[in-house]
Every structure is written in structure tokens, then in C-alpha cells.
Amino acid sequence: xxxxxxxxxxxxxxxxxxxxxxxxxxxxxxxxxxxxxxxxxxxxxxxxxxxxxxxxxxxxxxxxxxxxxxxxxxxxxxxxxxxxxxxxxxxxxxxxxxxxxxxxxxxxxxxxxxxxxxxxxxxxxxxxxxxxxxxxxxxxxxxxxxxxxxxxxxxxxxxxxxxxxxxxxxxxxxxxxxxxxxxxxxxxxxxxxxxxxxxxxxxxxxxxxxxxxxxxxxxxxxxxxxxxxxxxxxxxxxxxxxxxxxxxxxxxxxxxxxxxxxxxxxxxxxxxxxxxxxxxxxxxxxxxxxxxxxxxxxxxxxxxxxxxxxxxxxxxxxxxxxxxxxxxxxxxxxxxxxxxxxxxxxxxxxxxxxxxxxxxxxxxxxxxxxxxxxxxxxxxxxxxxxxxxxxxxxxxxxxxxxxxxxxxxxxxxxxxxxxxxxxxxxxxxxxxxxxxxxxxxxxxxxxxxxxxxxxxxxxxxxxxxxxxxxxxx
Amino acid sequence: xxxxxxxxxxxxxxxxxxxxxxxxxxxxxxxxxxxxxxxxxxxxxxxxxxxxxxxxxxxxxxxxxxxxxxxxxxxxxxxxxxxxxxxxxxxxxxxxxxxxxxxxx
Numbered sequence: 001x002x003x004x005x006x007x008x009x010x011x012x013x014x015x016x017x018x019x020x021x022x023x024x025x026x027x028x029x030x031x032x033x034x035x036x037x038x039x040x041x042x043x044x045x046x047x048x049x050x051x052x053x054x055x056x057x058x059x060x061x062x063x064x065x066x067x068x069x070x071x072x073x074x075x076x077x078x079x080x081x082x083x084x085x086x087x088x089x090x091x092x093x094x095x096x097x098x099x100x101x102x103x104x105x106x107x108x109x110x111x112x113x114x115x116x117x118x119x120x121x122x123x124x125x126x127x128x129x130x131x132x133x134x135x136x137x138x139x140x141x142x143x144x145x146x147x148x149x150x151x152x153x154x155x156x157x158x159x160x161x162x163x164x165x166x167x168x169x170x171x172x173x174x175x176x177x178x179x180x181x182x183x184x185x186x187x188x189x190x191x192x193x194x195x196x197x198x199x200x201x202x203x204x205x206x207x208x209x210x211x212x213x214x215x216x217x218x219x220x221x222x223x224x225x226x227x228x229x230x231x232x233x234x235x236x237x238x239x240x241x242x243x244x245x246x247x248x249x250x251x252x253x254x255x256x257x258x259x260x261x262x263x264x265x266x267x268x269x270x271x272x273x274x275x276x277x278x279x280x281x282x283x284x285x286x287x288x289x290x291x292x293x294x295x296x297x298x299x300x301x302x303x304x305x306x307x308x309x310x311x312x313x314x315x316x317x318x319x320x321x322x323x324x325x326x327x328x329x330x331x332x333x334x335x336x337x338x339x340x341x342x343x344x345x346x347x348x349x350x351x352x353x354x355x356x357x358x359x360x361x362x363x364x365x366x367x368x369x370x371x372x373x374x375x376x377x378x379x380x381x382x383x384x385x386x387x388x389x390x391x392x393x394x395x396x397x398x399x400x401x402x403x404x405x406x407x408x409x410x411x412x413x414x415x416x417x418x419x420x421x422x423x424x425x426x427x428x429x430x431x432x433x434x435x436x437x438x439x440x441x442x443x444x445x446x447x448x449x450x451x452x453x454x455x456x457x458x459x460x461x462x463x464x465x466x467x468x469x470x471x472x473x
Numbered sequence: 474x475x476x477x478x479x480x481x482x483x484x485x486x487x488x489x490x491x492x493x494x495x496x497x498x499x500x501x502x503x504x505x506x507x508x509x510x511x512x513x514x515x516x517x518x519x520x521x522x523x524x525x526x527x528x529x530x531x532x533x534x535x536x537x538x539x540x541x542x543x544x545x546x547x548x549x550x551x552x553x554x555x556x557x558x559x560x561x562x563x564x565x566x567x568x569x570x571x572x573x574x575x576x577x578x
Contacts, residue, residue, distance in 0.1 A: 039488075115493055131488060216483065223481060258535075259481065259496065266539045268485030272532050277570070286534045301534055319552050360547070360554035382507035434474070440516040446488075446553040 004184045006177055006202070009068070010034040010081075011209030013041055017067050019210065019233040019252070024071040026249040027235050030184075033176040034064065034081035035207045042170055043316025043444045045086030046145040050084075056087035056166075057094070065095050069104045071166055080155055080176045083317040084167040086112055086145065091167050092463050099465045107165070107465040110158035114458040115170040117313060117451070118146045124313075130223070130448040136315065143458060144444065145316040151278030151307075154458025155179035156230065161462060170314070171263040173276045174203025177236075185240050189280055197302035198242035200275065200282035205246055205264050205299070208235045211339050212246060212264040213295075214254030227253030243300045245292060256295040265289075278311055278453070280304035308448035319445035320408050324416030325422025326437040329430070330369040330400040332379070332385035337430040338363050344429055345405050345421050354417045356407040364402040369434070375399040402435075415440040474574045480506060482564035491523070491545040491560045493567050496537040503536040509572045515540050518570055522563070540567070 007029045009020030013036045017358020024032055036058045049056030058064075061083050072079055083243045084091040092111035101119050114182060119171050125137035149171035156179045158166040166179075178199045187195045207211050213226040213234045225231075238244040246256055265284055275282040283303040294296040325345075342361045349356055367375035377386060378399040405422055409415040419438015426433060480497045495510060497503050516527035525543030532538065546560045547553030 022494060135521070219481070222477070259498070262496050262535045262537050263494055264482040264483075264497075265535060266492070267483055268487060269539065270487075270528075270530070270541045271489070272494060272530050272539060285530075285532055287532065290536045322552075322554060356555060358548075362556060364556070383494060404556065407553070408554060443552050445549065448488075 002184070002240050004027050004031070004181060004238045005235055006180060006238065007032040008035070008206035008209045008233050010036050010064070011207065011211060014060060015209060017064055019231060020064075021067050021071070022249060022252060023233050023235060024068060024075055024077050026155065026251075029075070029077045029235060031078045031080060031180045032068075033206060034079065034083060034368070035173050035176060035209070037082045037085060037170060039314060040316055040444055040446045042086050042143045042147050042314065043433040043446065046316065047444070049086050049286070054087075054090045056360065057085045057091035058083035061091055061094060062098065065098045066102065068296065069095070069099050069102055071429050073104055073106065078159070078163070078180070079165045080180065081166070082168045082171055084111060084169045086116070086169065088167050088169045089461070095165060095167065096463045096465050105467040108161075108163050109165045109463045109465070110161060110163035110460055111169065111463075112150075112152060112154035112158060112166060112168040112458055112460050114456060115147045115150050115168075116145075117148055117456070118143070121146045121315070122128070124449055124451060127449040127451070130450070132447070134447055138465075139315070139317055139447065141317045141319070143315045143317050146313055148313045148456045148457060149278055150458050151175050152179035152182055154460055156461045157183050157458070159183040161460065163462065164359065167395055171368070172279070173207035174200045174277050175279060177203030177206050181238060182274070188303065192242075193304045194302070195242035196280045197304035198244060198283050198300070200263070200277055200280050200304065201284060201299065202236045202238055202244050202300040204269075204275070205261065206234060206236060208264065208267065210254065211267065212260055213248045213252075213256050214260055217255075217260050217263065220265065223259070224432065225253075225255050226442070229253060239338045240315045243298065245296050245298050256297050258289045258291055258297055261289050261297045261299065272418050274305070276308055278307065285409060290322050291406065309453060309458050311453050313449050313451055314446050315449060316444050316446055319443045320410060320452055321412045321415035322406060322408055322441045323418035323438070323442055324404065324406045325419040326402055326434045326436065327422050327425050327429075327433045328369055328400055329374045331432070332383070334401040335363060335396065337432065338403040338431045341425050342405065348421050349407070354407075355414055356409060358408040360406045361407075362404040365400040366396070366400065366403055367454055369400045412440060412442065474572060475568065476510070476570045476572055479511040480568065482543070483562050486546060486550050486559045486561070488513055489544050489546045489549040491542045491563055493540045493542070493564045494537060495540065495567065496535075500536040505572070506538065507531070510570065512540065515542075515567065518567070519545065519563070520535035
């Protein structure tokens with residue numbers, strides 16, 4: 001029976017590269033995917049692109065491509081990635097340049113566009129925003145970006161066009177894996193509902209890379225992971241019936257067992273009977289997993305029920321500014337002094353009429369002030385003197401408390417008031433504060449609308465890197 | 474006993490919605506979890522954090538469940554004022570929930 005081997009080289013924009021190289025060298029892979037787009041990554045990419053037309057793709061593209069390009073030809077591994085972000089064409093051009101620089105030739109690079117519908121956003125003004133239920137045109141600020149979650153179609157076309165590397169903008173995360181499976185096995189949603197369900201699940205398990213091989217799993221004494229420091233990334237071996245095995249390469253750190261796989265099956269899904277992707281409405285409710293050997297888990301039983309008539313579009317917009325300030329208090333009564341400081345800050349913000357839309361106060365702490373020996377002595381004493389007014393904690397053993405004040409503002413200059421007021425606690429606040437810090441962040445948020453799937457068309461273009469010659473579109 | 478002794482969890486986020494898986498180490502404990510860890514109980518448990526509805530979904534094939542907490546991330550991952558904007562640590566809090574042990578069940 002034919003088997004296709006797909007590895008995962010990245011689970012987020014800044015992921016480690018070493019496990020990807022290890023997979024490409026030792027995994028006998030047919031394909032490797034690099035999933036590098038979080039919900040608002042593209043909006044940030046659009047802001048990069050606005051400053052420089054040739055940017056807007058993944059900031060680690062150079063770093064990653066320098067390591068993986070030589071292995072694409074040497075080991076015959078095709079690469080599929082959404083590192084194109086807001087600018088797949090420039091990402092492809094830069095990749096071609098790097099390939100020439102590295103002497104990697106005979107390379108066909110495809111880039112997939114069509115997800116960016118920023119220019120057409122005007123026609124969707126009356127479409128309701130998922131998060132608020134209000135029409136898009138009532139959004140508080142002008143949109144910065146609008147990108148549709150495309151399915152596997154464009155990548156599939158690129159693979160049919162014999163691309164060695166496929167670079168996309170926004171596509172659904174599982175599409176990176178679904179496309180090569182459709183290409184290899186000829187599956188489609190009408191005739192292969194079970195196989196397409198399995199394809200979505202395979203993509204879902206790969207898209208966070210190390211999270212299925214023991215990353216985000218270790219809990220000493222409860223869940224052990226050997227050699228977490230050299231965590232290997234996953235690969236799936238998929239058969240023509242859609243049944244697949246999750247595994248990793250021999251000698252890598254981490255673990256693949258039924259529990260790592262179960263955790264990742266449920267990760268970031270809502271209703272397991274209707275996991276919506278552009279390519280299929282997947283149903284994981286009847287999935288079964290079975291340990292089939294050391295670091296090998298067999299996965300079967302995913303289904304699908306057609307595919308949605310609409311596609312989700314993420315719209316990015318400048319939302320607000322968040323100002324944050326922090327100050328630490330130690331020893332007995334630290335919590336009471338931190339609470340007093342918080343009360344002072346709240347009253348001072350009122351006094352100066354700071355236009356804060358929302359305020360949050362936190363109390364954080366273990367050993368940042370007194371290191372471990374003294375901190376442990378205080379914790380183990382089970383007792384610090386805490387004057388807490390109505391909220392008295394009689395035996396707390398709290399070695400330190402870090403006050404954190406965070407507020408939301410419409411304008412940057414006002415957001416700085418929080419850090420200023422927290423710093424002023426040195427000379428104007430309770431006894432014994434230390435380590436003040438403050439910062440202001442600009443917040444780009446995302447909202448979603450749905451558009452008819454027919455209105456989104458993937459387009460594919462190619463660059464070829466030939467021996468000694470330039471690239472050719 | 475605490476849930477921590479018989480189950481593990483992982484937390485994910487989408488917008489202002491948190492999802493927490495709850496997975497027994499031993500599949501025979503699944504029924505006990507189904508009886509005791511209801512959506513209502515989880516909603517009550519997280520009432521200071523989750524300001525919307527809680528739904529529980531079952532995955533009988535892998536003997537696990539998924540809690541979906543609406544309005545649980547301070548307005549959403551991008552704009553939350555919390556230190557842990559993704560609410561990634563919420564699963565570990567769920568495992569602190571007290572349940573009746575097997576004898577009392």
C-alpha cells in the first residue's frame with residue numbers, strides 16, 4: 001500500500017529550526033510543512049509591507065530557508081509553508097535569491113495568492129462581524145488587512161505544477177497537509193468523506209509541530225517526557241485508506257503516545273463533530289488512537305460532512321493601546337502594601353482623569369526578590385503577616401508580591417500614564433517597593449466575517465531557479 | 474481528590490473563547506468524569522474568569538471531553554489585559570477541581 005510521509009517543521013512563526021532540519025535529514029519525508037501564521041500575524045505583516053513593499057512575509061524566512069533549501073534537492077523533500085504571510089510573491093522572490101546564493105538549482109518555487117481581499121472589503125460593509133454581531137462598516141477603526149482562510153486548492157494546483165516549494169499567504173492550517181494528500185491519493189470531498197476527515201486530522205495534529213511529540217505536555221511526576229531539550233518534531237505516515245501513524249525520528253527527544261495525541265486532537269477545536277475548515281467539516285467525535293510501537297500512534301476514525309459554503313475572513317484593525325506598570329513588594333505584609341499601592345494608583349488615575357477604558361490589577365510572585373532559600377523559608381513557614389482588611393489571609397507564606405497594573409486606552413500618550421504612576425510609587429507609595437517597570441503596546445486586533453467561497457480564487461505563479469541563470473516567472 | 478490525580482488537560486484559544494480538554498489517564502475513569510465534571514460545574518468553577526456559557530463536548534472514541542468557555546479571555550487574545558492573554562494556564566486550574574473519589578462515587 002502506498003504511504004505518504006509528511007513532516008512538520010514549524011508550529012508558529014518563531015519556532016525552532018533544528019528539529020525541522022533533523023526531520024528533513026532523517027525522516028525519509030516526501031513533504032514538510034511549516035505553519036507560521038497566528039491569527040493576527042498577517043496584520044502585522046501588512047504593517048511591515050506598508051513600510052517596505054518587498055516585506056510582509058515571515059521575518060525568519062531567510063534564517064529558515066538557508067537551513068532547509070539545500071535539503072530540498074538533496075533529500076527530495078517538498079516544502080509547503082504559509083511563510084508568505086502578507087506577501088507571498090516577495091517571499092518567493094527572496095527564496096529564489098537565497099537558492100541561487102546557496103547554489104541550489106533546478107528548483108521550482110510556487111507562490112499562492114488570492115487570500116488578500118483588502119481591496120474588495122468595501123463590498124462586505126453590511127456583513128456581520130462574528131465577534132460583535134454588528135456590520136463590518138461599524139468597526140471602530142479602518143481595517144488594516146483582510147485575508148480569507150483559503151483551502152488546499154491553490155497548493156494542490158502548485159503541486160500538480162511540479163513545484164518543489166509552495167509558499168502561501170493565509171490558508172487554513174490543515175490545508176498545508178490536506179493538499180499533498182489530495183495530490184498523492186486523488187481524494188476529494190464528494191467521494192472521500194472519510195479520507196478527507198483523516199486528512200484534516202493529520203493536518204491538525206501536525207500544525208503545532210512539537211505539541212504532538214511531547215511539547216507542551218511535560219508535567220514532572222505526572223507526565224514524563226524524555227530529552228525535552230532536544231524535542232523532535234512529528235511526521236505522519238498516511239496510507240491510501242487515510243489511516244495514519246504519528247511518529248518522530250529515532251534519536252530525537254520527546255514522546256509520541258496516546259495521551260500526547262489525544263491532547264492535540266482536542267487542541268483549539270470546539271464541537272468535535274463539526275471542526276470547520278475550508279476543505280471539509282471534519283468530525284473527530286469517533287476518532288480512535290492506539291499505541292502501535294515506541295513513539296508510534298495509529299489514528300483512525302475521523303469523518304467529514306461536506307464543506308462550508310462560506311470562508312472565514314480575518315480583518316485586522318488598530319484596536320487600542322495597553323499601558324502596563326509593575327512594582328514588587330517583599331516580606332511580611334507584602335500583599336497589603338501591594339494592595340495599598342493598587343488602591344493609590346486607581347485613585348490617582350481618577351484624580352488626573354486618565355481616560356482608561358478598562359483597568360486590571362494583578363498580584364504576582366515567588367522568588368524574584370529574595371532568590372530560592374529565603375523565599376522557600378517564607379513559603380514553608382506558612383505564615384507571613386498580612387493585613388488584608390476584609391480579605392484577610394491568616395497564614396499565607398507569601399514571599400513577595402508583584403503588583404501589575406494594566407489599562408486600555410484609545411491613545412498612546414494616555415497609555416503611558418500607567419507606567420508613570422507605577423514608577424511614582426517609589427517616592428509616593430507604600431514602603432519597600434522595588435523593580436518598577438512600564439511599557440505601552442499598540443494593539444492590533446482581529447475580527448471575522450464570512451464570504452461566499454466562490455468569491456475567493458487562489459492564484460498560483462512560479463519562479464524557477466536554474467543553474468547559473470536568473471529566476472523566471 | 475483533585476482531578477489532577479486522574480486526568481490531564483490542555484488549553485487552547487480562539488478569539489475570546491477558551492477550550493480545555495479533560496482526558497483521564499485511565500480510560501475506565503471516563504464515566505466518573507462524565508458524571509462529576511459537568512458543564513454547569515465548570516461554569517461555576519470559572520465564574521470569576523469566564524463570563525459566558527460553558528459547553529461540554531464528548532469524544533467517546535478517545536474517552537475524553539472538551540470544555541468550551543465563551544467570553545473567557547478578557548475580550549480576546551489580542552486585546553486582553555491579562556498576563557496570560559491566551560488563557561493557556563486555565564487547564565491547570567481545572568485540574569485543581571475537587572471530585573469525589575472512586576469509593577464515594
